[in-house]
Amino acid sequence: MQKLIVFFLLFFSLSTQAQEFIIKGKIIDLENRGIQNASVSLINENGDYLEYDFTDENGNYSIAFQNPKSLTITIEISCLGYGKISKIVSNSSQSENFILEKKAQILQEVIIESSKKVRVEQDTTTIKVASFGNKTEQTIEDVLKKIPGIVVLKDGTIKAHGVSIDKLLVEGEDMFDKNYKLLSKNLDAKVLESIQIIDNFEDNPILKKLNKSEKVALNLKLVKGKKNIWFGNVTLGSGVVSENRWKESLNLGLIRKKIKLFYLADYNNLGEKATDIVATDIHESNIFSEDRLEFKAKSLFQINNNEVALFSKTQSVFNNAFLNTLSFATKRKDNLSLRGVVYLAQDRQNQNSFSETRYNLEDNPISFTVNNFYNNRKTVASTEIELKYYPNDKNYVTNLFIYKINPNVTNSDLFFNLDEINQLLKNKNYTFYNHFNHTLQLSENKILNSYVYFGNDEIRENVNVLSPLLNDFLNVSARDVIRQRAHNNLFYIGDKTKLLTKFSNIDVTNSVQFEFSKEEFNNSFVVNTHSFPNYENFSNLKQLKFLFDNAIRYNFSKKIDFTALVSLQYINFESNNVTSSIFLVNPTLSLNIKKTGFGNFKLSYSENNTLPEINQLTTNFQLIDYRSFAKGTRYENPLKNTVATLNYSIYLDEKRFSVNSALSYIKSKSILNTESIITNDFNFSNLRQTLGGDNYNFSFSFVNYVRKLKLASKIENIQNWNSSPVNVNATEFTNSENYSNKIKYSVTSYFKKAINFDSGFSYNYTQSVFENIKTTNVTKDIFLDVNYTISKTILAECNSAIYFINQQNYSFNNIIINYNPVESKFSYRLVFNNILNENKFTLITLNNFTFYQSTVELVPRYLLCAVKYRF
Template sequence: MKNILFLICILASLTNLSSQADIRGTVIDKNNENLISATVVLLSEADSTMVSFSLTNEKGEFAIKRVKEGDYLLQITYLGYDQFTDKVIVRKEDAVLELGAIILKQASTNIEEVIIEGERTPILVKDDTLEYNADAFKTQPNDVVEDLLKRLPGVEVESDGSIKAQGEDVQKVLVDGKKFFGDDPKIATRNLPADAVEKVQIYDKQSDMAEFSGVDDGEREKTINLELKEDRKKGNFGSLTAGYGTDDRYLGNLSFNRFNNKMQFSTIGNFNNTNQQGFSVNDYVSFMGGMGGFMGGGRGGMNIPISNGLSSGFVTTNAGGLNFNYDFSDKTDLSVSYFLNDIENEVDQLTIRENFLAEGSYITDNNSDQISNSTGHRFNLELNHEIDSSQDLRLRTGLSINNGDLESGSLSRIFDEIENVENEVDNIYNSNGEKTNPSGSLLYRKKFGQISKSTLTLRAAINSTDNLTDADLNSDITDYPNDPILKMTEQIVQQQLQNDDQLSYSFNGSFVRPIWENKFIEFKYNRQNYNEEILRDVYDDINNDLILNDNLSSHYTRDYVYDRLAVALHMNSEVTQLTVEGALQNSAMDGDVISRDILIENNVFRFLPRVSFRHELGQSHNIRLRYNTSVNEPSLTQLQPVFDNTDPQNIYIGNPDLVPEYRHNLRLHYINYDQFSFRSIFAFLSASYTKNDITNQTIKEQGTQIRQSINVDYNLSLNGSFTYATPIRSLGIKTNIRTRLGYGNGPIFLNDLETMRNSYNGNVRLLIENRNKSTIDWNLGGSWGYNINNYADNENAGQEYFNQSLFADFTYNIKNSISFETGISVDFYSEEAFGEEQIIPIWTASISKFILANQRGEIKFSVFDILNQNLGISRTSTLNYIENSEILSLGQYFMLSFTYALKPMGGTGSKSGNSRRR
């Protein structure tokens, strides 16, 4: 840490070696009136990248401080006036450069339509949209959109590709306002070239009803729209990458796009055995996940991974897809996409878990290896048609098909408190399955009258899932009683067949009408129907004869229906939006365990209030509060009273006596983002209180853990986060500090003893990076996190552990000819509860040479895990156990790759022409 602070001091001192000056002036109109809050931007004359900017105060004055010696362009914009541009020269002897009064001319057209060739306004605010000019944030040749987003103030990109903008998760990424491969944002950000983008627009997308009616209902979805450059909207662009390395590592990426005024066609491909995915892996996880959610320890856990999930182990990916958007007319447009992914994942894992009882604890360890394969097909279609100016239709359909197989073997042991082995299981489990999921919805919207502006919205949807699994289980079980001589052995050989069919359909209706100025009343009705049937047949293999095991087999159906009637009052003004809603919901569940002649009925009638409040304190400065309630039914797996012995040491059984959860959620957001100084504050607080919370109870018997879902009185969860980011212009750096805190409280069961649990977790992260990234791009930082659990009736079962990480990245670009990149991260895991401290350093480096005209070609040599220390570690703390997993992961390799970028004639696609001069 001392070395990092020393490096920061050196970098800070280097920025002050050259002389600096303040640039001052006043912005007025032809009538000598001060123009308040005009945007004043200082650009580098050499490449038009942004250096600094300011806003005029109430006297029309501005000041740009600490500007280094050099040649610049001064650019001033103000709504309703022509853009002003002038050359500014800062000399070595200048301390203050006074520009005097600058007069803006009134525009003959809207400022949003004014285009000044060769000039780049970094940021514009248009109503509720924050718009970044991509050319003002320099990227490297052949960078993708994800690299561009990392440079935008107020935008964060995590290592898994997930995006936060203005402190909120980005749910959608559009391309020229249209979907790109459905709703997967990573496909656009990881496959489209950065130099194809002219503007990045960030806004809160309203609900379908609000967009059509103009009545804000408080529902928001953080969205990014990528507006392409004009030469990319008509023509072909894309890239092709191929690489090969040591240990037969390979990499291949393909991106081709053909756009015109009516059509967008894109195809992508991703092929590698280096653990890289250019897409989300939800299909893979949902198929391979099985019963993991029910076999765990219930709510209240915190997972702190370094390299788990699909980045762990050894992953081979083959994926590709097509996206097609077509405008038949101004009233009708079509969007179609198809995506195929084939993933193979090899995992060799050692897991040690400490399980807590009412008195004392016991240890389980599991050494496993598995190979899983999953092939997924995903098809989406959306058709929008405007019938006339008062009504429209929207049809959405989808189909996903997943096929997979799993081969796994494990050796698992249970130890008592004095580390004697109680039980040992040598388990082989192989399975294959198929999951098919078609879905569709139809939306109709209608406006009535020119004055009343009443709006009717109708939506119907259907969703079906068919999941087939065929598995073989072969387990050798050894029990060790107190006398080792009396050990008992048992072998289980079974075939397990399961068919899970689900069908759901829904209908939503909404009618909105004004009651007085800026106030509207909305009547809503919603009906939702779920039907599910599970048929599970388990056969014991006895002397090669398959005999049905009635105790483990089951046939179960469930019908769950709810009707909800709601009335909402919407009160909207220019700065405030308030929605107050009251709903009555009647839900009925009928279950039938056909194989046991057991009927399950559960009817619930609830009042479900909802409140949404948003108040604008200023531009990009607001506070939002959301409160809602919900009823959550137990799943069919949680209800059926049938044993699942997929893991003979961890047997799960459902509970037909479960009742639905009743949950209260409160979320408070505070955002204060100055798009001109880049200073931002994001604060978030959430509280969740669940009555009749569904959690898991674990009962330990000799050599076996039996888990069952149960209701407890309540569960309370509190979470908060605070982020502060600001540039420090005197040092030429940007800083970002983020802290997160969590608290959980509620009753749980340690074996058969009910006790109270309190959990605390938190994380602090600091990031420092340079501002001028035209030649050198660096960042460094660190994080520290903790996790603490304690129990009222068993102080010895208290758990706590800590983790820390340090990271640094450095890129040096020599005139877009040669680029050198290196990065290192070091993760520290504390010894508390796990026996020993672990330190995992990962160091990577690469050097690139750009060739051919306009840097179309890139030859790159890269090294991953230079120190050969990569090891996947996942630590988990839940209500009644603490666990540490180590996964053998991809280690050191060297790779040589070549990238060819297909670009329009003329290079990067930026506009040509000379800047206007006085």
């Protein structure tokens, strides 16, 4: 407690000593009209930039800057189409207005700049996509995968400069918010001219005045001629050889000053899933910016689809996908805007697989086989409305409302060894969230942000299980159907108010948060009319939270800062009518060094104390699949872990050179661990609070472009070591150790010739040691993608990949022919998929004491013909 008192005394003493200066004003033309997006820069006597800002739509700017050592500074004003001017002023708070004259002579400079493939201007990196593509790209996502500084993960998440993007903008407008994959996976690549990577992105104009944001956004710049007119395309595709396939899509867009609109629709059975595009589990807590908190109710019963993550979904997933989405953004007034998204995503998946599981438990291994016929019908429909109001330069108000419905029906017919079992799950999910933010500038160096949020997530599950093994265990008739009904509901409401204060070289945040949540996690378990209370739960959890977060960021310079955060939490925790009063302290320290000649460094340390979730506090066993029962535990003490991370990155986009590495260590001091009893037919597991283990993770990626060879190479490495206590069919916990190592190398050519390629290999090694039993597994693959320009109108692609797994080889080969007639709105595409007709695949995975081998069917050979009309 004494340390906390010392911390706060130091905190406020530094705050009172800090100082800053403000320069603000207006930039107008000779006709007294405000000039938007004019660059206003402050430069000291040595020629170093102190701070900068861009004028708003009325020509206003405001710059808060640290007290410079020099007595005078220079204000430099520049804007495209106007002459550059500068003025020397004293380093005190004042108002400075400027008049810019149009200057046609700068046209030559603009032409020179626009010819650059990559152009860096302060926090914005502009990349011309034509310089990095090969005209085979179909969607925005295909283009982004080839842009330096941008990485697209397997699930479609986009990272830029090593950070997951906050938004994907279109001509500066946010259209899809967190559901940006709806846009990136569907919008036609041909409409894109350039990509802008925006570092230090801040969407809130009030916070932007004081905040040094760490967010990153992408802005899509469309080709000329797409403004003020309707544009888009229609695609019709059908399979003509072997199993029938189809692909139909529609893109429709309108970009105007007052309204932007996109309508995207897609229907295909090529393996991609429409519902996977939708964002879930959004939980953002930003110290110096806005927060966003969305919580989900816990589901109970799970049915595995046995998909293979190693392959692309077009190779191994049998699914009919339908997507229909409409997004619009409009300005009702200059200071009032409205954004809306409506989407409907549906998947119809049929997946067959065969698996073998073996538990390596001393001298008595347990093994079984499962032949699974999986059928799933999933729908996600949502409406999202966001209002933004900017009445004056001191107030900014936003309100975001989201409503979702998510019905899901899954049927699984399987053979467990020789026993026939059926599982039928009907799941209905209803969700709504509301986020209200009001940001008020109290003074030149103080901002008050009030965030009010509430939501409700409800899940209703109906499960029918027909299993002779389960019926025999329950001592009921072999043909009786077991029915489990679950109703899981979460309601929460909260308010978080934070005061942000900026001084000369210190940023301070003090926040107070109140949150109330109420959860229910209930299920019944019935055979005919007879209930089984030992497998029923009626759990409830109420939490009343008061959180006090106090953070200080000391800016040694524009490139070096140190942040200290202390989060104090008082929680009234009522679980199953047992109440506890809990006080938690979570400190965080971080040192950030960025934009130096040697790159960016970040060192952080945090201690995290959390509480168990409601599904971990059940008092009885519950059926979670056809052969598994799980039970929670009573609350004892908070769960604790310590996290230390070291990050290093450097991005030289103009040279197409980058390094991104991270080293992290997690020490789990107190966790909820699983005690398991495994028999030939069933698994029983219950939670118990124990000491945790250690986890080390190292990742490294290196990209380098050799200008003379016109080749870009990329090396990636991810290694993970972890140890944790495990208890299986034993009276005490035994340590389990796991290690994985993934190495990937790829090379891409950028020849100014008819042929180019993208090639590489990967090596994956996993190892598990448990009870002196060591198991290992190795997989390798090689890929080669070649594109060849046959003529000005015909482009051919050949995609090949070979997988070396379990002493077996699997080869996938695709050929794609693109025909684009000159000056025609029509284009044609011929896709010959899986030429060698690989039909089955077997994969081995290891986890602690478990050996799991799965064999899945693969999408058979097909030929798809598609025609696209662009307008």
